[in-house]
Amino acid sequence: RSLLPEEDPAPAPAWLLPEQIRSFRRSVSTLRRYGGAVLADPVGSGKTYVALGVALALNSGRVTACLVPAPLVPQWRAVATRLGVKVVVGSHQQTSRGRLPEGTRGLVLIDESHHYRNPRSLRYGHLAPWLAGRPTLLITATPIVNRLDDLVHQLLLGVRDDALLAEGVVSLRSLFAAGRGAPALGHLVIENRGSARARPERLGRTSVPEAMECEALVKSLDLIERLRLSRLPPVAALVRAVLRRAAGSSPAALLGALRRYRTLLLHSRDAVRAGCPLARAEVRRFTGELEDQLVWWELLAGQGRAVELELSDLEVMDSVLEQAAQAVEAPDGKLARLRRILADRQPTLVFTAQRETVRHLRNQLDGPAVAWCTGRQAGLGRSVVPRSVVLGWFRGGAEAAVAERLGIVNLVVTDVAAEGLDLQRAARVVHYDLPWTPMRLEQREGRAIRLGSLHRKVEVVRFAPPAALERALRMESALARKARLPQIVGLGAAGRRLWRWRSQLGDTFGKGDAIAGVALIPQAPDGVLAGFSMHAESGGCDLRPARVVLWLAADGSCTEEEEVVAARLAVAAAQREPSPQDADRLREALVLLAQQVRLRLTLVRGRWWATAESAPGAHRVAARLQEAIRLAARQRDLEALGRLERALAFVGGGHTAGETLLLERVADTTEAELLRAAARFPPPSRRWGTVEIRLCGVLLFGRRYL
Known part of the structure; x- marks a missing residue:
């Protein structure tokens, strides 16, 4: 029993399954002690229900704030209403605009919290100060996307940098900066792999391209090489990656990307004539889904806000576009592979990274009309249908029965449907295009491999890229490298040796009376x-x-x-x-x-006696508070002295991300403003005695x- 993590004795809600109760009790215990936790149970294991149970235990009688991806807002409201949990649900997109839930107190639930892995983003900057002093449950099966510090930036929304000081971790930031994990992370990250046992079995296989497809892809890549793109190598690399990625998706996607590039060139030419160089924001809109692959944006780190494109490409664009359009009409080997897989008419989710590929598959696949969904629209065949109806055909229940009668068995989607949605009718998931991160792979598969599936087994088919595309983009090698990151901090099946083995042994040998x-x-x-x-x-x-x-x-x-x-x-x-x-x-x-x-x-x-390295703002505030303490001591103002010493104790300890931003904001204020702010500082981190x-x-x- 000594090996088992602490669990709160709070009674579990009746709606939780037996395998979810441990995650519930550990989450409650961690939130009571540290003020923050990451619930990282596998995709499809019912984390929404666990989180709402935690809200009922810690926020009973109060309204709980929930922040979720915009497509999941209706789902969260419906589940909370059905369970009788009072919530106000806001979206990550609203957070980016500074619109946060009003009329709530106490616990905050953040679903798909990996969207808050970048402390430089607008949504992070708005959210972090708002969370200061509020218990925060971060919910994500994939907390690490591109880097180890993805996890620490999420943790710091709810816990202080020195939260694990008693367990030997002086600073969470320093731990992750060193590229290391620690067994003590098991106190903050709740990952119950056993909660996935009730999900269907995953049957994986790879579909390999044939010679015709590889030859066509080489021609597409050669076509891209005719373009100079930019005299700035980082800009050229970024645009080339977008075009190569589209070429690997479908001929239609490459044609669409080339048309967008031509539009970008025309904007650039007009901007140069007006004396206003093309802004980086224009290129960001062009790149679209490359947002997940941060390395491309790092190439532009030193380029400032202006981006220079090679306008001479306009001279060859008509010829390039004509050849790309001809390729759309030619036989498509990749599409032929998909047709063979779908011939058994098993309900299938087909994930692609490009909107043009969704349209291409919708128009070219044989048989009854194909359902489809992108970030902009949804439909059946060439008809537009409400998104909720299309997704409902693959959830199960009455809507799925309608789809069965109509013969609708295939849903082609972009990654807009890859997070949080329940699509339990699907018996197969096809990765028609590989994403940039393992997180996307897990999220996609989790739409079908989840509690409530209508199938005992779900097939997962991964389309391997042609060798020429892999050499150009190195996507599979990037996926393999990033897939190894979670185990460093004890996450995933391969990460059990860091800390999860202790609880597994406790489960094995801790049964019976202790x-x-x-x-x-x-x-x-x-x-x-x-x-x-x-x-x-x-x-x-x-x-x-x-x-x-x-x-x-x-x-x-x-x-x-x-x-x-x-x-x-x-x-x-x-x-x-x-x-x-x-x-x-x-x-x-x-x-x-x-x-x-x-x-x-x-x-x-x-x-x-250990302390973490303080942020610059904390250093400046500490120096000013020490001067104020000396003045209060000379004046023998005991009340002010006690207040200032408590404030200094807070400044000298570890901080959440929101508290760090608070200190940065008050560091250079007037003396009167600083003293007023100091009176409202949160309590300092707890220290222990004997x-x-x-x-x-x-x-x-x-x-x-x-």
Whole structure:
């Protein structure tokens, strides 16, 4: 039991499934202690229901603010109404405009929180100060998109930089900047892989391009090479990536991208004639879905706001467009692959990155009319149909029955349908175009591989790009590299070795009644398996700076490695008959254990004095508060002195992202404004007092007990 994370005893709502209750209780416990948490259960495991249960437990009787992607607003409102949870639902897009939910207090729920991974974005800047002092549950199965610090920027919306100081992490920012994870992250990130067991099984396979398709793709890439694009290499690389990406999607997508590029060139020519160079915002609109691939925008970091295109490309654009239009009429090998896959008429979601490809597939696929959905419109065949109706055909229930009668089995979509939506009727997901990030892959597949699916198994088909396209864009290598990032911080199936193995062992061996004490295990090798926890009081709360389970060998060596601890626990669990206690052997074990306890006590006590590197604004505010404290001391103003010292204690500790922005804003205000702001500063981070050791259990191993 010492291996298990803390769980709050709050009663779980009746609507939660048994496998969701642990995530609910851990989320409540983490929010009570740290003020923030990331709920990272797998896609399709019902995180919305878990989060609304947390709102009922922590915000009972109050209205909870929920921030979700705009397409999910109706779904969140409907579920909350059905469950009887009072909410105000706002969208991420409204947050970007500074419009945040009014009339709410306490807990805030942020769905698909990976949209807040960039601290330089407008939505982050609006949201972070608004969240200061409010418990925040961040909900995402894919918190890491491009970089490790995607996760820390989300965490800092709800928790302070020194939140894990008691667990040995002085600064979350510094931890992630070093490219490392820590077992203590398991206190802030709740990921219950067991909650995915009720989902359908994933059956994956890859569709490989044939020679005809590869040859056509090479011709398209050669066509792009006729364009000079820009005399600035970073700009040329960015535009070339857009065109190559479109070429890999479909001939229609390349034609559409070339037409947009021509329009961009005409705008650039007009801007130059008017003495106003083309703005970077124009190129951003042209690039569209490359937003996910941040490396392309980093190429423009030193280019300022103006972007220079090669206007001489206008001379060859008519010829290039004519050849691209001819390719649209030629046989499409990639489309032929898709036709063969869809021939069995299983309900299928086909994901593509380009709107023109949606239209191309809609018009070219055989059989009954194809349903489709983009960010702008939705429809059936060439007819426009409300988006809610189209998606409803693939959710299940009465609307799905209508689709069955009409013979509607295929839905072609862009990534607008890749987050949060329940499309349980689908028996197959096709990645017609690969996205830039593993996050997109998971989100797409999660539309069908989720609780409530109508199928025991869901097929996932991944269209491999032709070799020439992979050499040009290196998409599969980028996906593989980014897929390895989550495991560094303990996320995903491959990340269990950092911290999740402890709770898995606890689940395996922690069943039944827990009894603290000593047991003798007459098995080799000689040694001691011991569990103990450290307790410290802080502000009336019981903190646990550490929970330890370790193996002490007879020679005094010590380890907390999973393989050793798991093996010893397995032997102990197989022991049925208790052996008589051996007082001498127990004393020997406690002497060995005392050395490890003293070592860990020294480490924990040393953390009390550790501080993270403060932001520049905090440095300036601290210097000004110290001067004000000296003045209050000379004037013997005890009330002002106490108020200022509390403010200084807050400034000297770790901060959330919102608190950091607050300090930046007040750092250069007038003296009177600073003192007024200081009176409203949040309480400082809690520090702990005397540390107490509590022994959970001792298992004595050795053949001497045979």
